[in-house]
Amino acid sequence: MENCKDLEALKEIEERVEKFLKSLPCQSKLPMPEIKVEKENLEYAKLLLNAFSGSEDSELAAILQYLYHHETIDNETIANSLLCIAMIEMNHYEVLSELITLLGGKPFLYNSNKYFYSTGTIGYMDNPYNDITLDKSVKSKIRLKIEKDILSEINAINAYNFIQKNINDKYINKIIEKIIEDEKFHLRLFNVLLEKYC
Numbered sequence: 001m002e003n004c005k006d007l008e009a010l011k012e013i014e015e016r017v018e019k020f021l022k023s024l025p026c027q028s029k030l031p032m033p034e035i036k037v038e039k040e041n042l043e044y045a046k047l048l049l050n051a052f053s054g055s056e057d058s059e060l061a062a063i064l065q066y067l068y069h070h071e072t073i074d075n076e077t078i079a080n081s082l083l084c085i086a087m088i089e090m091n092h093y094e095v096l097s098e099l100i101t102l103l104g105g106k107p108f109l110y111n112s113n114k115y116f117y118s119t120g121t122i123g124y125m126d127n128p129y130n131d132i133t134l135d136k137s138v139k140s141k142i143r144l145k146i147e148k149d150i151l152s153e154i155n156a157i158n159a160y161n162f163i164q165k166n167i168n169d170k171y172i173n174k175i176i177e178k179i180i181e182d183e184k185f186h187l188r189l190f191n192v193l194l195e196k197y198c
Contacts (some may be wrong), residue, residue, distance in 0.1 A: 017105060021091050026084035027190060029182035033174040035095055043107030045166050046112040052096040053164060054111025055123035057155035059093040062086070065122045065152065069145045072126065078142065078193050082149075085186050092179050123148035143198035146190055155188040178182045 022031075025034040037084035039045075055058040070079045109117040125144045157180055164176045 004115050008146060021087070024084055024087060026081065026186065028178070028185045030178050032091070032095065032178050033171065035098045035175065036171045037099060037101070038169045038171060040102070040104035040133045041169070042104050044169060044172065045100045045103035047110065047163050048096050048100050048103070048172075049074045049105070049108070049110065049112050049167060050174065051156070051159055052093065052100060052107060053109040053117045054115075055159075057159060058091050058117070059124055059156075060095060060109065060117055062089040062152055062156065063093060064119060065124075066149065067150065068124055069121065073142050073145060075142065075197055078146070078197055081193060085189065088182055088186070092182065095175060097181070123152060139198060143194065146194045146198055148193065150187060153183050153190060157187070159181045170184045 051058055055061065063086050066082045066089065070082040070086065073079050073082070100107045101176075111117075123145075125141065125148050160176050160180045160183065164173055164180070167173060168174070
């Protein structure tokens, strides 16, 4: 009987998380397509690894960078926007993980050349060796962080455009199209934040 209740709880969690993700205002209106592929293809999986966790502009890097900026910027509007965007990037990360697996690969935290991800590539925009206490209110540091976030989004869009041109799978390309639209929306949000608060 306990197993049935646990299964019901898991189903409820899945439904609520999906509903929550769809409700977040920091994404494009384009719905996420069904996660599937035409067939296994390890070359496509390798291409997706770079966007997944293979570079400083990967989904993993975006999640960590935006969460760090969320914690170190003392402006509630900017901080909450960063947290919201990080959650959308987490969804992208999960989607890419599923695609890599469906393509026959493993979602390891490395790039297509098998260099493992390093958190040293995150755009902290603070000096981790000298900043004992984080000064969260310095306007110039906030500007630097938002500018880095803008650059990260531009680089991600360019990377996804490259991936889309090199993958001939109608299902993956629809998913990449959704991710690109989300990244473009994030870029617009960051530009508004920069203009209004920096």
